[in-house]
Amino acid sequence: MDRGMAATSGTRYDHEHAGPLATPRGAAPAGRVPLTPHPDRLLPSEPSQRCIARRLYDSVRDLPLISPHGHVEARLLADDDAFTDPASLLVTPDHYVTRLLHAHGVPLADLGLRDSADDTDPAQPRDVWRTFCEHWHLFLGTASRGWLEAELHDVLGVTVQPSADTADELFDELTVRLRKPEFRPRALYDSFAIAALATTDDPTDDLSYHRALAEDPSWSGRVVPTFRPDRCLDATGSGWTTALDDLAAASGIDTGDYDGLIRALENRREHFRAHGATATDHSAPDARMAFLDAVQAQRLFDAVRSGTASADDARLLSQQLLGEMARMSSEDGMVMALHTGSRRNHHPDTLRRFGPDTGHDIPLQAEFTRALQPMLERFGTNPRFQTVLFTLDETVFSRELAPLAGFYPSVYLGAPWWFLDAPRAMYRFRDAVTETAGFYRNAGFIDDTRGFCSIPARHDTARRVDAAHLAGLVAEHVLSEDDAALVIHDLHDRQPRKAFRL
Amino acid sequence: MDRGMAATSGTRYDHEHAGPLATPRGAAPAGRVPLTPHPDRLLPSEPSQRCIARRLYDSVRDLPLISPHGHVEARLLADDDAFTDPASLLVTPDHYVTRLLHAHGVPLADLGLRDSADDTDPAQPRDVWRTFCEHWHLFLGTASRGWLEAELHDVLGVTVQPSADTADELFDELTVRLRKPEFRPRALYDSFAIAALATTDDPTDDLSYHRALAEDPSWSGRVVPTFRPDRCLDATGSGWTTALDDLAAASGIDTGDYDGLIRALENRREHFRAHGATATDHSAPDARMAFLDAVQAQRLFDAVRSGTASADDARLLSQQLLGEMARMSSEDGMVMALHTGSRRNHHPDTLRRFGPDTGHDIPLQAEFTRALQPMLERFGTNPRFQTVLFTLDETVFSRELAPLAGFYPSVYLGAPWWFLDAPRAMYRFRDAVTETAGFYRNAGFIDDTRGFCSIPARHDTARRVDAAHLAGLVAEHVLSEDDAALVIHDLHDRQPRKAFRL
């Protein structure tokens, strides 16, 4: 019955004999397919635009990388230990990768995650890598596929596509290569031309790894901590009292009352600044902040601490504490990065067995106009205060974020984040905000990555997308190529330095 | 005063003498204009993309059609009666068409709909057809225009555009043609190369037409029912008690208490499965489901049944019953298709006079992340359970649906639906979901049509759009043409079979 032809083979494509539940054989080509990322990837195909885009991309391709927000740990560079194998490097720790494999029925334990409800060990790296390679086609069209191709080819020198047939040879080849000196973290840091790397750290962290790097004469890089106090601000969870005890221990300040908690937080911010921190980072359900007076705050604190408060009171206290962070930023000048709108740990059984950050945080509708008004009324025009706003909800790009950043000197547009840090989503972001806010209210790109080797791939993607976007504007005579060349340079150099005060 | 020129005529365009309320004469060209849908329609105009898109489109153009959700009735094929005339076939039953004519001031009765508040007969088919042809230009740029051009030209062999001048000859020509054997429903079913067609049926339907087809040796097609229990689940409306009585009669199970209702629904699902059903279909105001215990459910049922319940209680019971559908699907394996977010019958006077499905169901904001959490907590990773999610609100494509389908093995992305089943909206859908969920979490295309002759036109549109979208990715070197060829084949063959278990 099937009269269809595979576009490129010319041979009859026989789908009748494949069961509906079989892995789509079509998309998983057998044998060896070369891995050759195209030099013009992500650039427009229309010839006049492509020529412009190439020139713009070439002008920033080799700029040093500025990474003001991410999840690489200072310890990685302080210890400079070799990576062990490709699965532990590229698969198991990357919830972008594990979540999509899980969606296709692969148990997380088969990807190397430990199941706390199961005593047996998770799969071994070689088996994890095989599973990943067998499902490589499932990533077609995703942001992860682009990053992984670039990591494998540009960073790790792989020249064949992962597949069932190439899994073992790739595993062996990469395991050997990763042990070489030039693939150690510090060597990669240099070869990536990283100018500044910000880590994300708990207020109780003594930052010893940051200090060790700073004091190491053999190390010339720049790794700064970021103050991420979510644990201490989220008064709705069971972990809050523990967090306050840890904070007291770290600061030497009693956190048994509201004023003590505030002083302890201020103390740790100072500790972070002393180690080079220029920013704080906050995850919250939404952007609302409260500004209660001292008496109300103390009463709320006591109620929550004693466990007699309602869920609403606990939420209000969390909003009050986030408001205090804004107030502190307006005094100490630390840039306030705000990530909101994610429903964390959507699937309780997966949380129970595999822990948080395992791929089931799902975005929610965002609202900033009303939520941020009380804070911006207080600090929006304060020259010491600066905030960078991130969202998982595209609808606020043109409706709320660009208008806010187009009036308040303190508000910077954060790069498209998380599910939106992908080429087409970045393009939609530029399309949505530029006409209202221009280019100079942007905080530039952040990679937000846990995967050290994905840093250059992610920045390269962002530079290609900006080159493509600007080339379209140049080709349609909205701005000149000279202006575009200077804009793209600023987007990947001056804007992130300025927005994060690096 | 007008110094404008019509682009192509070169003659002065005289608008001074046309009253502001006149039909835009400009857009309704007089005389005979040929109807010649272009073979490359909907493919990108940029030459490198067009060549790729053509090859991709050609590779799936003739694939058999899989239609897992629509509103064609089994009786049409069981009886195989000839269609009578073009107005009754293409205009009167298509609320996409009648609604837009209504928006331009054409009374629905003039389009053949019976006005229950008016004893006089609605317009005759020939007059309906004239009205439609006179307003043909109003459909320029709409999805309906594309489908109608394809139906008229490719299916019905029309070679001239509808217009005031051609209305009568087209009516006569088509009325004669529709009586020919090759234009009977079964002959068209074969010529459309339909591989599987799912109808949408009430739980009380005895499915006799499906049985008749199955038992007819002269019939080789595949027509399966779909279990659509909205009437029995919506406890907020006056029709609910009647629906329960009908359900009791059909199942032979007393629906006077909650347990009886549940058993009766399970009984009918089994009846549908026995006749080949693989899926259930649900329309609801939103995606919330409740999971009360038996005692609470019985109490709620009694209150609503006795008319003593509040509107909130009735809504909660409806959510509870939808939750039972998810539970049943997790046991019997019927795929749960969920369509939410439409405000039905927005204009009460039109409902009163012309009934439902007359073009004034208007979309609402959608929310899935919170709404589906309780259900997905229970069944999201259950291998028996599968759901396909549809929305009328584009904003959830990237924000909620792709992230959910990118983690939960049970969640499939439904095709852009209803107002969004149009070329550009389909393109935006691919753009929004692919980077997060890839291609293999898609349920493929559904035509959702009441118009039998529009089935090939709608699938052809979807194949063209997918070819165009993939061609863009290939031309920008995001994936190879080989991979794209296999992806588009799977999108129109394996994915719908897999998602709907056909």
Add this chain to the structure above:
Amino acid sequence: MDRGMAATSGTRYDHEHAGPLATPRGAAPAGRVPLTPHPDRLLPSEPSQRCIARRLYDSVRDLPLISPHGHVEARLLADDDAFTDPASLLVTPDHYVTRLLHAHGVPLADLGLRDSADDTDPAQPRDVWRTFCEHWHLFLGTASRGWLEAELHDVLGVTVQPSADTADELFDELTVRLRKPEFRPRALYDSFAIAALATTDDPTDDLSYHRALAEDPSWSGRVVPTFRPDRCLDATGSGWTTALDDLAAASGIDTGDYDGLIRALENRREHFRAHGATATDHSAPDARMAFLDAVQAQRLFDAVRSGTASADDARLLSQQLLGEMARMSSEDGMVMALHTGSRRNHHPDTLRRFGPDTGHDIPLQAEFTRALQPMLERFGTNPRFQTVLFTLDETVFSRELAPLAGFYPSVYLGAPWWFLDAPRAMYRFRDAVTETAGFYRNAGFIDDTRGFCSIPARHDTARRVDAAHLAGLVAEHVLSEDDAALVIHDLHDRQPRKAFRL
């Protein structure tokens, strides 16, 4: 470390020596750069599309301008006084311009706005102009940049880009030129080929300037008032009672009770119609309207008037009064233009010091489906009633506005408004609504401008974007170029006349 090259100079771009807080030197090129807007700006770069777009654009480029909604005052044309200088003409009154400069740290007083909290005079025009020119690069990519380039070049004959180096010569050159007769308002009105211009006026306005123009034998233009009763309808603010007193004085009708207020509003609408008004214009937080009976309305009115009402009651009364406007339109046939969804005066300190309309009105989420249902149930199919809907929230284009306009004969799609009246946003609007509502439910373009000289620039932008959008559809064979030529003509001539009954 920087291995980047500026795309077009080939010289090393030295960013190491520029402090992170310096004005992005890159984007502010020193010296003299010619100002030469390209004739093909905003048209697609793909050659086949560009040729079509050029022809379509040429066919409407010189059509007379119809401006059914804007903020130019009748007095400007009645007095016909010369403009004084470029800063007072282009910078100080344009909150699109001042807001973005403010976002980059420029105090509003430095842009010529008077600070009521500061006795010293605001900056002088020459200094304002210098500040503007020094920050010219900040507008790259914004809608304002495009309009300003067109105003400077096409209207004012400027041939060099504003910059620190050219500020003074441009100020002098323009100050002289603006004094010439051909740059007086009436002369510009003629050279702009304006066919009709609607102003926006308070109900208490005696419309003497409109009358003066109508009675002036030397004046052949058409300037009509628009009835904008926001002050009298917003019962939530302190200004309401004053507004009612003013209304009583203007109408000679006691507004001390609800019925009097209604009769006074009807009286003023009649006054406006007698002076050529065809439409009313309304700004509201959202689109909800109430339809209480006379007794409830009177009770509510008394409570609010006496200051004993709750905030909710005041809001309900405002919704009731907006509902009365819809009712009046259904009787007197004035078109009801509705702009909703802006959080006015987001920054209280700026409001206190510089007043309203100073760049900090921020959009909110919009909802129309539920909000408009009670009104459309009453008047949606009433042939006397017509409404044009505007939004700041793009998400309702495809979800709510196109479906509503695609059924209700009274509902017209307003052009993308305010932050959305920019090329790419207009393009997204066409993309979102056309497939559902076609082209003939559009109200055409409105410029909504306070800047008289920006009127031709804004209409030209809209014509270019429509030409680009239609060229894409023609190149992809969705419609013929003949049809496209007639559509674009109707969009810029017949549709606004029809939608606003001009």
